[in-house]
Amino acid sequence: MTRILVSNDDGIWSPGIRALAEALEELGEVLVVAPDVEQSAMSHAITIRRPLRYRKTKIGGLNAYRVDGTPADCVALGVANHGPPDLVVSGINIGSNIGFNVTHSGTVAAAMEGTLYKIPSIAVSLRLKRDLPMDFGPAADAAAALSKVVLRDGLPEGTLLNVNVPPGQPKGYRVTRLSVHQYQGSVLRRVDPEGEEYYWMTGDPVADERDGYDWAAIEQEYVSITPLKLDLTDLQRLPDVEKSMRELVAREAAPARG
Numbered sequence: 001m002t003r004i005l006v007s008n009d010d011g012i013w014s015p016g017i018r019a020l021a022e023a024l025e026e027l028g029e030v031l032v033v034a035p036d037v038e039q040s041a042m043s044h045a046i047t048i049r050r051p052l053r054y055r056k057t058k059i060g061g062l063n064a065y066r067v068d069g070t071p072a073d074c075v076a077l078g079v080a081n082h083g084p085p086d087l088v089v090s091g092i093n094i095g096s097n098i099g100f101n102v103t104h105s106g107t108v109a110a111a112m113e114g115t116l117y118k119i120p121s122i123a124v125s126l127r128l129k130r131d132l133p134m135d136f137g138p139a140a141d142a143a144a145a146l147s148k149v150v151l152r153d154g155l156p157e158g159t160l161l162n163v164n165v166p167p168g169q170p171k172g173y174r175v176t177r178l179s180v181h182q183y184q185g186s187v188l189r190r191v192d193p194e195g196e197e198y199y200w201m202t203g204d205p206v207a208d209e210r211d212g213y214d215w216a217a218i219e220q221e222y223v224s225i226t227p228l229k230l231d232l233t234d235l236q237r238l239p240d241v242e243k244s245m246r247e248l249v250a251r252e253a254a255p256a257r258g
């Protein structure tokens with residue numbers, strides 16, 4: 001029997017994880033392990049200085065476990081308690097995770113954690129639109145369709161899929177690369193009622209219209225599928241860096257100064 005571990009960063013009570021888990025039930029046995037409260041933008045953090053609790057619960061008719069930790073904690077505990085599944089799927093996140101923004105994403109990190117265990121892993125996020133109601137249906141369908149393919153073909157070791165679904169009914173699928181998804185005005189400074197300054201991380205995303213990138217695919221109403229590598233080494237630029245650092249590297253051979 002195919003086993004699928006489902007997690008997220010919006011927390012176990014998010015409608016997104018429920019829609020995802022229910023859609024994946026047709027592909028195998030689904031186990032939900034997710035944070036007990038929202039952990040968005042926690043990235044790949046893990047909890048190492050306090051104990052974690054793993055508590056049985058139910059979402060809909062599904063067996064689930066809630067963890068007082070991060071998305072990565074959830075995947076690690078799920079694997080530790082039930083053995084490695086055939087697939088890890090994280091989401092459906094409320095809001096897109098595209099461009100360089102993936103480095104902040106807890107949704108993507110849960111899939112990264114699965115990838116660390118050599119389990120094929122997928123992160124799924126839904127782009128929201130102000131005037132449209134939040135509908136996880138098309139994203140759940142896309143997640144099931146993609147999961148089916150990944151269960152059949154697997155993924156290269158160290159590679160995960162970052163999937164973003166446009167609002168409404170997608171026109172189809174596109175395989176893309178990460179856009180340069182930055183935020184304008186991302187640190188707001190204001191004054192609280194006590195007269196003290198506070199800061200709020202926010203901002204509007206800057207468009208990146210290039211064809212073949214995740215931003216454009218979503219804008220054109222396609223499901224964007226981006227393969228991501230855990231190995232962030234820039235192999236292409238490694239020789240340049242080696243050249244620029246050559247004096248420092250050479251210094252190692254010199255006798256240590258007493």
Ligand code: MN
Pocket residue numbers: 009010039040041093094107
């Ligand atoms: Mn989130």
